[in-house]
C-alpha cells in the first residue's frame with residue numbers, strides 16, 4: 196500500500212526535490228487545520244477504545260492516499276487523562292500486521308508500556324490499565340513493533356495524550372481544546388504522483404533516517420487555523436521519522452515555551468525559534484491579540500550531521516526541503532482570547548545528585564565505512580546494510596542490556612556518533628544535567644523523556660515502576676529508522 200522506494204530513486208528524489216514544499220503548498224487552497232477528536236477519560240468512566248486500521252486519507256485534492264490510522268483515516272484521537280486516575284484501554288489491531296501501542300512519555304510499568312514485547316497480533320485486542328501517576332504534560336502514543344515502527348508511524352499511526360493535574364487546572368493558561376489549546380503533530384512525508392505515500396527504504400535511509408519533501412501538520416499540507424485574537428497554546432509534537440524541526444513565525448514574533456516532554460517548566464521561556472527533535476514535545480503560548488495573521492514556519496534545521504562527502508551533500512538537500520511555512524494562523528478579531536500567561540508555572544525541583552549513583556555510558560554508534568554503509572553489520576547482528584547499535588551492539592529482543600533498581604537515581608552519559616540522535620528512554624522522566632559540557636538551555640531544563648544529542652549529554656533518571664525481562668523498558672534513538680535498524684537496547688527495573 197505504501198510504496199517502499201528503492202535506493203537509487205530515493206537518491207534522485209532527495210537531490211531534486213528541494214523547492215517542492217513551497218511550490219506544492221502555494222498551489223493548493225488552504226484546508227482548515229484538523230484537530231483530532233478528544234476522548235476525555237474523566238467523562239467516559241475512565242476508559243477509551245481505539246482501533247489501528249488501514250484507511251484512506253486526503254492530503255492532495257482528488258488523490259486519496261492509502262494510510263494507517265487509530266480509529267481515524269490518519270493519526271488518532273487525543274486522549275485526555277488526569278493524574279491519579281486509572282484508565283482502561285481497549286485496543287484492537289485491524290492493520291493486517293503485528294503491532295504494539297506504546298504510550299510515549301507515560302510512566303507506566305513495562306507490562307503495559309506497549310514496547311516491542313507487548314505484541315498485538317492482527318485481529319486481536321489488548322486491554323492494559325494505565326495508572327496515571329505523573330505531572331500534567333503532553334505525551335503521545337505510537338506503534339513500537341521491532342523492525343516496523345518506522346513504516347507504521349510513517350503510514351499514520353500516532354496520537355496525542357494530554358495529562359492534567361491540580362497544578363495545570365489552576366493555571367490561567369489557554370485550555371479550551373481545539374479553540375485556544377491546539378495539538379500539532381508535525382511530520383514530513385513524500386507523495387507519489389498518484390497521491391500514495393512514498394517511503395524511502397534503503398541503506399541510505401537506514402543510515403540517515405527517512406525524510407519527506409513535504410511538511411504536514413495534523414495530517415494536512417500547510418493548513419489554516421482560525422484562532423481567537425489572544426493567547427493560543429500549541430502542544431507541539433515532532434512526530435517525524437527523522438526530521439529535526441527548527442520552528443519560528445513568519446514575522447519573527449516571540450512566543451513562550453511553557454512545557455517540555457515531561458511537564459510544565461518552572462517559568463515561561465521567551466524565544467523566537469525552537470528546535471524540536473523526533474519524539475520531543477513542547478508546549479508554547481503565542482500571542483495573537485494584535486489580530487495579525489502569521490505563519491508557523493519550518494526554518495532550516497540542523498541535522499547535526501558531521502560526516503564527509505556525499506552524505507554531507509545529501510543532508511544539505513534534506514535540510515532545504517523542510518524549510519517554509521507549514522501552518523497559517525488567522526486570528527479572528529471578533530473573538531478575544533481568554534487565557535493568560537502566569538509568571539510562574541510549576542514547581543520543578545533542582546536535581547540533587549546523590550553521592551553513590553550508578554553511572555552508565557551509552558554510545559550511539561554508526562559504522563560509516565564501506566563495511567558499515569554498504570552491507571556490513573555490527574557485531575554480526577542484523578545484516579543487510581544495518582550498522583547501527585549502542586555500545587557496539589545492535590538491539591536483540593532476547594538480550595537484557597542492564598538492570599536498574601526501582602527508585603535509585605542513575606546518571607547516564609550518552610554520546611552521539613556521526614550525527615545528532617534524539618535519545619529516548621521508557622519508564623522515566625529525566626533531567627538533562629549537561630549538554631555538550633554545558634547546562635541545558637532553559638526550555639530543556641525541566642522534565643524530559645527525549646534528548647537530542649549532537650555530541651554528549653548527561654542525564655539523571657530514576658525508574659519508579661517495574662519492568663521485567665518479559666516486558667522490559669527500551670532506550671533508543673527516536674530516528675525511527677535507527678531504532679528499527681538496531682540503535683536500541685532494553686533494561687529491567689526491579
Ligand code: C2O
Nearest residue numbers: 297299474619669
Ligand atoms: Cu516514542 Cu520507544 O518510543
Ligand code: CU
Nearest residue numbers: 298299300621
Ligand atoms: Cu517511549
Ligand code: CU
Nearest residue numbers: 616672674677
Ligand atoms: Cu539516531
